[in-house]
Amino acid sequence: METLLVEAFGPLAVALILYVAISGARRFIHQVRNRLSPEQLQAARDSYRNRLVHPRAEEVEQGIGALLPQRLLTLYDDHQTILTEQIEIRRPDTGPADAAARKDLAGPKLSAEWIEAFLPLDLESQKYTVDLGVFGCGKGFCFATDGAGNFYWTSLGETRQPDAPVFFVCHDPHGNEQVAASLDEFFSWPRTSHAPEAETTA
Secondary structure: OHHHHHHHHHHHHHHHHHHHHHHHHHHHHHHHHHOOOHHHHHHHHHHHHHHHHOOOHHHHHHHHOOEOOHHHHHHHHOHHHHOOOOEEEEOOOOOHHHHHHHHHHHHHHHHEEEEOEEOOOOHHHHOOOOOHHHHOOOOEEEEEEOOOOOEEEEEOEOOOOOOOOEEEEEEOOEEEEEEEOOHHHHOOOOEEEOOOOOOEEO
């Protein structure tokens, strides 16, 4: 019986092992061939930063079918801020009751927000974010990422509003929460960049 099993499944096992080995080798070769050189990585980074300082607000508004808040437009005029990476934004404490409420909601995370990088103000950047409609959020623009597939966004309106609330949409756990009552409030909080050669700002 054992001999029969070896004869029946032996060649199949060998074929499976060969398939896995060949697939792994092909995947490795593909990764090596497609690995970007330092020059290519720098060119990609420069291109991304160029998009950050050349916002395309009209393109976004036409594509989404609503108007961006004025405060978001002025954010993209502040090149020093939008080019900064790895920003920790500290929510100011308003007292023990506020701290307890935050802890009850989602633990210590709510006392600080993390922006890994800002997203260019164009439609291309939104292809790699989330579908806000799935969360029932309406029309909005994701302006920053935490680097873990979650995004900070603000709503758009039929008329241009001076400001708008800031929300954080998260895939794990799946949800959306308001972070600040306005962009102005959000960016008035103390923040520190943890990127190399960065300094603390208020």
